[in-house]
Amino acid sequence: DIQMTQSPSTLSASVGDRVTITCRASQSISSWLAWYQQKPGKAPKLLIYKASSLISGVPSRFSGTESGTEFTLTISSLQPDDFATYYCQQYGSSSVTFGGGTKVEIK
Amino acid sequence: QVQLVQSGAEVKKPGASVKVSCKASGYTFTGYYIHWVRQAPGQGLEWMGRVNPNSGDRKYAQKFQGKVTMTRDTSITTAYMELSRLRSDDTAVYYCARGPDSSSSMDVWGQGTTVTVSS
Numbered sequence: 131d132i133q134m135t136q137s138p139s140t141l142s143a144s145v146g147d148r149v150t151i152t153c154r155a156s157q158s159i160s161s162w163l164a165w166y167q168q169k170p171g172k173a174p175k176l177l178i179y180k181a182s183s184l185i186s187g188v189p190s191r192f193s194g195t196e197s198g199t200e201f202t203l204t205i206s207s208l209q210p211d212d213f214a215t216y217y218c219q220q221y222g223s224s225s226v227t228f229g230g231g232t233k234v235e236i237k
Numbered sequence: 238q239v240q241l242v243q244s245g246a247e248v249k250k251p252g253a254s255v256k257v258s259c260k261a262s263g264y265t266f267t268g269y270y271i272h273w274v275r276q277a278p279g280q281g282l283e284w285m286g287r288v289n290p291n292s293g294d295r296k297y298a299q300k301f302q303g304k305v306t307m308t309r310d311t312s313i314t315t316a317y318m319e320l321s322r323l324r325s326d327d328t329a330v331y332y333c334a335r336g337p338d339s340s341s342s343m344d345v346w347g348q349g350t351t352v353t354v355s356s
Binding site: 131162164166173174175176179180185217219221222223224225228229230231 | 272282283284287296334340341343344
């Protein structure tokens with residue numbers, strides 16, 4: 131199975147900060163990567179698919195980029211509603227795998 | 238609106254089985270795969286497998302081979318996930334989610350079903 135290494139596991143930030151979360155795949159997955167946001171007690175919410183395609187209705191402060199097997203989720207200006215846990219997910223192979231998650235906390 | 242509604246919480250004893258349902262509405266059930274993902278308390282997301290509602294074809298994560306069975310009933314647009322030989326480390330929230338392909342992102346999720354395994 132393809133392993134997804136996500137970092138950092140926890141991130142402390144303030145409202146207005148620029149935040150970057152990284153996922154590295156253990157092998158090539160082309161652009162087959164998604165990002166999710168999860169809040170406590172809730173199901174994950176799809177933010178980005180195919181590495182950089184924003185889901186309709188998701189604020190434009192969220193963006194995704196890729197460089198080889200390294201993928202980045204950026205929040206350009208952190209808002210109070212963005213404090214949550216974020217997961218990457220690869221679907222470049224027949225078995226899907228998730229990264230370990232990044233909890234974005236209030237500094 | 239498009240939604241997946243799961244069955245309610247379950248409490249099971251070790252060694253038992255549990256069957257969770259996922260009722261789809263608002264879209265063509267046979268047009269999307271149903272994936273199952275679990276989340277143990279305080280832990281991350283773990284993909285268990287998926288079922289093709291159109292053909293019934295299934296693929297399971299290697300870890301769950303022989304332990305999970307995913308089925309569907311197209312007449313009532315419902316998918317099922319049955320987990321057998323339950324252990325305490327199967328205690329988790331189980332989600333169903335919709336995806337456009339056998340391996341894909343998942344754009345619609347159920348609300349989750351808590352399964353607690355305790356003697």
